Amino acid sequence: MLGGVLTIGLAAWIWFVQKPSDLVLGGWVGIVFAALYLSVRIFREVTYGAMRIRNRPGADPRDL
Helix, strand or coil: CHHHHHHHHHHHHHHHHHCCCCCCHHHHHHHHHHHHHHHHHHHHHHHHHHHHHCCCCCCCHHHC
8 A cells, every 4th residue: 555655656756747758658657657566565575574573373475
């Protein structure tokens, strides 16, 4: 969820501050999707790591 919020912030920054032209809009969209993918993965791993430290059952991502 936090990864999505960060990605929306990145997309808003690109749209309002950088003001991409039509020629490079596809590249910016690719960057936003890559940022979404990476941020979701990072936050998921941090969450699982915190759960493993606390030794909670079901903290293994392979159980999903």
